[in-house]
Structure formats: C-alpha cells, structure tokens
Amino acid sequence: MSDLPTAEEMLGNVKHRPPSTDWMDVPAEIRRGIACYAGNPKSLELLGHPNPRTWSCFDDDWQLPENWQQIIHEGFKERLEKFRSFKVFMDICVRCGACADKCHYFIGTGDPKNMPVLRAELLRSVYRNDFTRVGKLLGKINGARPMNYEVLKEWWSYLFQCSECRRCSLFCPYGIDTAEITIMGRELLNLLGLNIDWIVTPVANCYRTGNHLGIQPHAFKDMLDFFSDDLEEITGIRPEPQFNKKGADILFVTPSGDVFADPGTYTAMGYMMLFHFLQEKYGLDVTWSTYASEGGNFGFFTSHETMKRLNAKMYAEARRLGVKWILGGECGHMWRVIHQYMDTMNGPADFLEMPVNPITGTAFTNAASTKMVHIAEFTADLIKHGKLDLDPSRNDHLKVTFHDSCNPARGMGLFDEPRYVINKTCKHFYDMPENSIREQTFCCGSGSGLNAGEDMELRMAGGLPRASAVKTVRDRHGVNMMACVCAIDRAVLPDLMSYWVPEVDVTGVHELVGNALNLAGQHERTMNLRSEELAELQGTAEDTEGQTDE
Amino acid sequence: MNKRYILSLIAVVVLFLIAYLGVEAVPASKWLFGILIPYVALIVFVAGFIRRLLSWSRSAVPFAIPTTGGQQKSLKWIKPSTIDSPSSKSAVFIRMLLEIVTFRSLFRNTRMKLKEGRVTYQLEIFLWVGALAFHYAFFTVLFRHLRFFTHPTPLPVQLVENLDSFFRMEIMQDFIQIGVPGVYLSGLVLLAAVTYLFLRRIFIGNVKYISLASDYFPLFLIFGIAFTGIMMRYVLKTDVAAAKELTMGLVTFRWSIPGNVSSIFFVHLFFVSVLLAYFPFSKLMHLGGIFFSPTRNMRTDTRAVRHVNPWNYPVNVHTYEEYEDDFRDKMIEAGLPVDKMPEPQEASAEDEEPAAKPEEPEAGAADAATAPEEKE
Numbered sequence A: 001m002s003d004l005p006t007a008e009e010m011l012g013n014v015k016h017r018p019p020s021t022d023w024m025d026v027p028a029e030i031r032r033g034i035a036c037y038a039g040n041p042k043s044l045e046l047l048g049h050p051n052p053r054t055w056s057c058f059d060d061d062w063q064l065p066e067n068w069q070q071i072i073h074e075g076f077k078e079r080l081e082k083f084r085s086f087k088v089f090m091d092i093c094v095r096c097g098a099c100a101d102k103c104h105y106f107i108g109t110g111d112p113k114n115m116p117v118l119r120a121e122l123l124r125s126v127y128r129n130d131f132t133r134v135g136k137l138l139g140k141i142n143g144a145r146p147m148n149y150e151v152l153k154e155w156w157s158y159l160f161q162c163s164e165c166r167r168c169s170l171f172c173p174y175g176i177d178t179a180e181i182t183i184m185g186r187e188l189l190n191l192l193g194l195n196i197d198w199i200v201t202p203v204a205n206c207y208r209t210g211n212h213l214g215i216q217p218h219a220f221k222d223m224l225d226f227f228s229d230d231l232e233e234i235t236g237i238r239p240e241p242q243f244n245k246k247g248a249d250i251l252f253v254t255p256s257g258d259v260f261a262d263p264g265t266y267t268a269m270g271y272m273m274l275f276h277f278l279q280e281k282y283g284l285d286v287t288w289s290t291y292a293s294e295g296g297n298f299g300f301f302t303s304h305e306t307m308k309r310l311n312a313k314m315y316a317e318a319r320r321l322g323v324k325w326i327l328g329g330e331c332g333h334m335w336r337v338i339h340q341y342m343d344t345m346n347g348p349a350d351f352l353e354m355p356v357n358p359i360t361g362t363a364f365t366n367a368a369s370t371k372m373v374h375i376a377e378f379t380a381d382l383i384k385h386g387k388l389d390l391d392p393s394r395n396d397h398l399k400v401t402f403h404d405s406c407n408p409a410r411g412m413g414l415f416d417e418p419r420y421v422i423n424k425t426c427k428h429f430y431d432m433p434e435n436s437i438r439e440q441t442f443c444c445g446s447g448s449g450l451n452a453g454e455d456m457e458l459r460m461a462g463g464l465p466r467a468s469a470v471k472t473v474r475d476r477h478g479v480n481m482m483a484c485v486c487a488i489d490r491a492v493l494p495d496l497m498s499y500w501v502p503e504v505d506v507t508g509v510h511e512l513v514g515n516a517l518n519l520a521g522q523h524e525r526t527m528n529l530r531s532e533e534l535a536e537l538q539g540t541a542e543d544t545e546g547q548t549d550e
Numbered sequence B: 001m002n003k004r005y006i007l008s009l010i011a012v013v014v015l016f017l018i019a020y021l022g023v024e025a026v027p028a029s030k031w032l033f034g035i036l037i038p039y040v041a042l043i044v045f046v047a048g049f050i051r052r053l054l055s056w057s058r059s060a061v062p063f064a065i066p067t068t069g070g071q072q073k074s075l076k077w078i079k080p081s082t083i084d085s086p087s088s089k090s091a092v093f094i095r096m097l098l099e100i101v102t103f104r105s106l107f108r109n110t111r112m113k114l115k116e117g118r119v120t121y122q123l124e125i126f127l128w129v130g131a132l133a134f135h136y137a138f139f140t141v142l143f144r145h146l147r148f149f150t151h152p153t154p155l156p157v158q159l160v161e162n163l164d165s166f167f168r169m170e171i172m173q174d175f176i177q178i179g180v181p182g183v184y185l186s187g188l189v190l191l192a193a194v195t196y197l198f199l200r201r202i203f204i205g206n207v208k209y210i211s212l213a214s215d216y217f218p219l220f221l222i223f224g225i226a227f228t229g230i231m232m233r234y235v236l237k238t239d240v241a242a243a244k245e246l247t248m249g250l251v252t253f254r255w256s257i258p259g260n261v262s263s264i265f266f267v268h269l270f271f272v273s274v275l276l277a278y279f280p281f282s283k284l285m286h287l288g289g290i291f292f293s294p295t296r297n298m299r300t301d302t303r304a305v306r307h308v309n310p311w312n313y314p315v316n317v318h319t320y321e322e323y324e325d326d327f328r329d330k331m332i333e334a335g336l337p338v339d340k341m342p343e344p345q346e347a348s349a350e351d352e353e354p355a356a357k358p359e360e361p362e363a364g365a366a367d368a369a370t371a372p373e374e375k376e
C-alpha cells in the first residue's frame, strides 16, 4: 500500500474534465490500487460457479471459455426478459447527465467512465449492437459496439468501481438505477468466472460455515465468550448469549464482521448487553445462530441466484429453531436484501408470526410478511416506551454524527429510527450537510464487496465526498465520532477517516446503546465498551469544548 | 466528438433538402410528402410504440426495488415520507404524477464542485427549467395543432391558443408589429429551450462526452420543426386555410393537395413524419418507459406485503444438516446443541467423508479471516 497517494496528492489529481478522445477509443486501464484481485478457483469450485481457474486481471489472457461472447450474449438476452428494470433502463436513458456528478467514484476519481450514465453505456453500447436494429445500423456513431475482449475488460474494471449505492437513481428523472445495471453486469461476468476474490471467497465461506469470514461454530461461540469476558470486566455483569436455541422467541442475525473486527466488535457487545438486559428484566429469549451466523450477503454482489442461496439460511434456521420472528443487526446491504428480496426469494415466511415486541406490545406491521425487524426499529421502540435504563452521560465525551449507509437509505428508508436511538443515548448529535445525508447520502467508498485491501486508492477516492461532509461537521461542531448502522462501514470508515479526517472515529449505533445501558447489579462503570477510561476521555473532551453545542 | 452532432445536423439538413427540393422539382411528390409519408409515419409510430410497450411488459418484475427517497413507514410515531417513499398505491400514483408533470427527481439536481479540498454543491436548476420549458412548450404546440385535425376547433384548443398567444402580444406590440393576430409563446419557448438543451450538450464537458448522435438528432429535428413552423406563420405567411384543407383531408380520408400550400409546409410535415417514425426506436420512448420504471412505480411496503417473482426457482443451498455433519464434533465439544448425536460406531465412518471436504474451503476461510488484517 506504499504507493497510495497522500490525501493532498489525491485531491490535486482529481480533474472533472473528460478527455477529447471519444470514450469508446479510450481503453480501460486495469491498474493496481483500483482493481481488485481475481477470485480464488477453490471458492468458485465450492459454489459450483463456472470456469474456476487461477488467473489475474492484470494478465492479458483471462482464460475465458472458447464461446464466451456467446455466453454473454445469451446471458444478456435472458436477463432482459427476466428483469424489466434491465430492459427499460437499457432503452430510455436520454443522457441528460443529471446523474453524472452524483457518483462518489466519479467525484473522487474524475474518471468519466465512473459517471453512472457512462458506466451504464458500457453495457448499453453492447445492447444496442446485439439487440436493436437501429443501433447496429448506425454503429459507433450512435454508441453501439460489438462485445470484444477490450469491452469485457472495461466492464470488469468499471463494474467493480460501482458500489451499487443507488445514489444515481435518486436523481435520474426516470429512476434509472445504475446499481441495477451493475448487478446485471456482474452476473454476466460471473458466467465467465470473472469475480473478485474479496467477494467470491466470503461467499464460499458463508455457504459452508455460515458466515463470510469462515468462522466455524465453536470459534464463533468462543468469540462471543471473549466479549462476555470483556463485558464482565467493564460492567461486572457477564452476559450469556444463547446459541442455536430451539424455541427461543427471537432469532438474531447480524453480519459476522461485527464478531470479528474492531470497532464492530463493540457493537456486537452492545447487542449482547441489550439482550442480556431484556432477558433479565423482561424474560425475552433471544438466540444467536452459528448456522445463520451471517447477516451480510456477498452473494448479492455476485448474482441473484447466489444471493438467494446464502439468504435461504435465515428462514431455514428460523424454521428449524421454531422462533416467532427474526431480528436483524446493523448492516447495510443485508438490509437491502431483507427488505426488498428475501421474502420474494425465500418466502413466504408463514411459519413465523407477525413480529410483536412482547415488552412494549408494538406490532411491527411494516414487517408483517417478511417477519424480520431491524434492530434500530426494535431499540427505538423500546426506548420510546421507556423500557431501557439509559445513562447517556457515558457518551458525553462524544460529538456524534451519523452516516446513512446507502442500502438502508435508498433501499429501505431507515432514517429516523437510528437518529432517535442516537439522540436518546448521546447528548451531542450533529447531522452532516443536507446533500450528504438521508436519501442523498454518500457511500463509504467501499461498498458492494469493494472493501478489499488492494483497491485502497479507489476506496479512498470514493470516500472523498463522505469524508468531506464529515470534515464540515468536525470543523463546525467538533464532531469526533461517526455512528453508522453497517458492518462494512465499521470496517472501512476508520481507514477513510484516518486518510481524510484523522480526528474522527467510527462506532455502531448499538455500541452507543451499550455504553448508555445500565445493567442491574453492575459495578461502577468507569470504562466504555472499548475498555477506555471514561474519566480520561471526558477530560480530553472538555479541553476541546467551546464553540460546540447547538 | 463533434462528428456526432455534425452528422446529426447533416442528417436533418438532408431531410430538409429531400422534402424541399422534392416538392419544388416534382410537384407530384406533394402526394408523397403530404399524404403517403404522414400515414406511414403514423402507422410506424403507433405500431412501434405499442410493440415497445408490449416488449417491456413482457419482461418480468421479479423483485420490488423502489428507490426509497425518504423515511419508511415503520413505527407509528415516526412520520413517513409519503411521496418519496410511497407505501400505498395512491402514494405511488402521486409520486409518478409528480415525476411526470414536475420532473420531481430532476428538481433535486445539484452541481458538484471541488473547492479547497471540499466537495461542495450548487443549485443546478437550469436543466430542470429547460427540460420543463421544453416539454410543456412541445406539449402546448402539439395540442394547438389539433385545430388542424378537427372541425370545428374544440373549445379547449381555442382556449389554449388564446392563452398561448395572449401574453406575448401585450409585451411585444410596442417593439415589433407583426401582422398576425398574436405570437404564440409556446413556439418561441420551444425554440429557445431546444437551443438551450443543445448548447448544454456542447458546452458542458461531461454532457458533451456522453452525448451520442441520437441525442443531437431529435434536438435538431425538433428545432427544424419549430423553425419551419414559425417561418410559415410569421415570415412566409403560408395559407393556413389551405394547409388545414390538406390536414383535414388526412383525417377524413378525402385527400387533396391544395395548390397554394407552400413547399416549406411539406418540409414541416416531413420533419414531423420523421420524428414520429423515429420515436419508437429511440430514447424518446422515455415517454412510455417512465411508467415502467420499477424504482419509481413500486410500493415501498416490501416487508409488509410479499412481492411474487414469476420465475422464482429452487436453488442449491447448504442445509443445516450438511452444516452439522461438517462440524458436529466441534459443536459438541464447544457445548453447542446439535440435532443428531453421533452414535459411537457409525459416527466415525460418517465423519470420514465430510471431514475430507472441508479441507480446501478452510484454507479459503483462513484467507478471508486474515485478510482484513493485512489491509490495515
């Protein structure tokens, strides 16, 4: 990573002026720092995906099947029939350019092919050639071109520079969703065995062990045991999470990233405290599962079929355990899958009950069919009804802002629930500027499986708009903590912050809840979930106090 | 780059010459340009349009994928964003209506600028204004033209005509005395808006970069239509009554080519015919497409009501039983509940097989597990 440009260099290099050469005559450059490594053949084999082999995207020869053009053509045709979105989006773009500067990758890299409209044109150009007469007749002058190796490499390059965030679709007068086009494009690439390792290996792991990281059941339990150790030290109370428990009230599913890496682990500890609290006080019986130990779904970044294969475990496990309904942890793309795909793919979930919070009596009618509730909805409801014993002062040293993750934002509409929870657990909360939050939120720069290590330059560039907005609230209000409801965010935003806005740290919303939550019989809480001394933190916070506070 | 609009321009000029010279040189070709081609164009338009709509509707809608542009409907005490995150049919209707009559999404438009290392936004309302002006002017002009195809002219058409010509007259009378009863605002707005839309395509770098010949061509063509129309009305003073005789003939199938219809009229009509015939095969189909856009026309209550995928098919999944077979011993050792307790004898034999399989993925698993650390 030594050749990652500095923040200043990167900023200096961004130009938003396209070259004078026609875009079709500019070949894609597959470059280190931007591109991700090719998928491991073992992972493809395990999943039964086509064309497993050892290859590299930096090679000239990608070892494609003989008839790869035909495979793409037929795959394209099939998807045009199966997805109206794809067909309509291929046909109706007027190239008005309203979406152009809405993409964080375009903003951060200045590469014109990162304009959503041009990313889509990469596929559309082949569509015109293969499926429309006028297109074929007029050829290049009208943006049509036959599929060839160069074009394929261009697809690969730019379809893995799109995080499927849907920001473009919000601004398009017809709602053309380039994320949808990227999803189709990646499906087509996968027909040739073209995937990145950062996606396909987690998918293979998830398929077999139940989670992306390949954590086996006993290790999964061990990890939560570690958290119990920590919590015992911090609070004096030892939560005992339950696993694979038949007959529990609720199955809890969350991304495995939170079990594995900081700062997500603190969010996981927050969940454990919450469930412990609810069990002790109200007898709520929540179980974790080692089989459905992954909320995230990198299959979504591979193909609809792969998404379905991984997602199936949630309902299967809920049925096996005989729970009433499912509670989902903080994750971005996981929630797009649950909110817009799961019930359709793997439902109907008629073996579950309408989700009702037995403590407050609230029926989550918005999840009546899917029977899965977001933990921010769940916790907001508990707080609203005064069911939690909170002492927000343990978060007083934090000046918090909130990063709306793309998928809960534009694929779900989850905005006020997490904000409510934050406001009830923290004293200082400041939203970022209007153009960068809620439905207009910017991607972390590493979504849709692009959170690998080798594409750090792309990730830092793509995160520029987000970082820029954080910088604004840092300078204006002294913000020092960015909350989010996404495990990928928690994994990648710390890197992004240290690159662009070093003074700001990252937290999950339920870490804030955990810190505020009082457990019955706890000893004096001198540490936060990160085992940092609160007295020290509060001391340093006071030093910087001053211009802040509304 | 420029080739793209030059070629489109040339195409429109050639179309002009074909019609103009054709009619001038061979008077009999007036039947071709005045009668035959408009009919063919209309048939192509209608058939092509319907075919395209059918082809879209034949494609399945496997998933409900609305773009949620506001707060979801969840807890009772949280106010949902009814229009931007519509959870009912009527709310979707309103969302669509506002998209169509006000270009609501386009209204969100901003322009991004990098300033002193910050990403900043400016209001960018021009595209929205220009697009609205263009479409409404186009629609008004189209509507006014009904007077050529109806007799007597229906009241609403007369009303629009009056409204359309009213303002302009008041303003312009002092400056220019044009010898016709009123200048139509819509025609001029159309011309101005088309010009603006063209200019932004060549002056805004990004937009220029993405523009294709098929983006310039309709602009030139519509410019040509508006321009020939305005010329006929204000400059060349085409005999409107004669023109109406021809157009009424088209509607009533009593065809005639009145002698005193000028050549420019045939050019105008030819341009319109080309636009009609071109329409279904071009991006102009966004007129129909917007109604089919799944990110806009679907309800957001996707967790409350199940959407059915017509081609949903069973897939291979890794079942719990297979999972437990892979890890049973380890699970038991860790105190995790299992469904099937191994029977001492068979178990070892049964475990043999799955134990061999896991080897490879474990390597993969280890990879992924360590990778996040590498990236730090």
Ligand code: HEM
Binding pocket: A094, A095, A096, A173, B099, B100, B101, B103, B106, B127, B130, B131, B134, B135, B138, B197, B198, B215, B218, B219, B284, B286, B287, B288, B290
């Ligand atoms: C439901 C009806 C329609 C809606 C909602 C609609 C909406 C839009 C929008 C939002 C734009 C993008 C802004 C722009 O680039 O100017 C646009 C562009 C355009 N529309 Fe429409 N439109 C409709 C019908 C039509 C019709 C009937 C025509 C017939 C000529 C038309 C011709 C065009 C053209 C030529 C452009 C491209 C302008 C450019 O090059 O920038 N539209 N339309």
Ligand code: SF4
Binding pocket: A092, A093, A094, A095, A096, A097, A098, A099, A100, A116, A117, A171, A172, A173, A174, A175, A176
């Ligand atoms: S905003 Fe929509 S219509 Fe305009 S260029 Fe982008 S995708 Fe095409």
Ligand code: SF4
Binding pocket: A102, A103, A104, A105, A114, A115, A116, A119, A161, A162, A163, A164, A165, A166, A167, A168, A169, A178, A179, A182
């Ligand atoms: S979905 Fe997001 S990343 Fe992809 S093109 Fe659109 S704005 Fe860019």
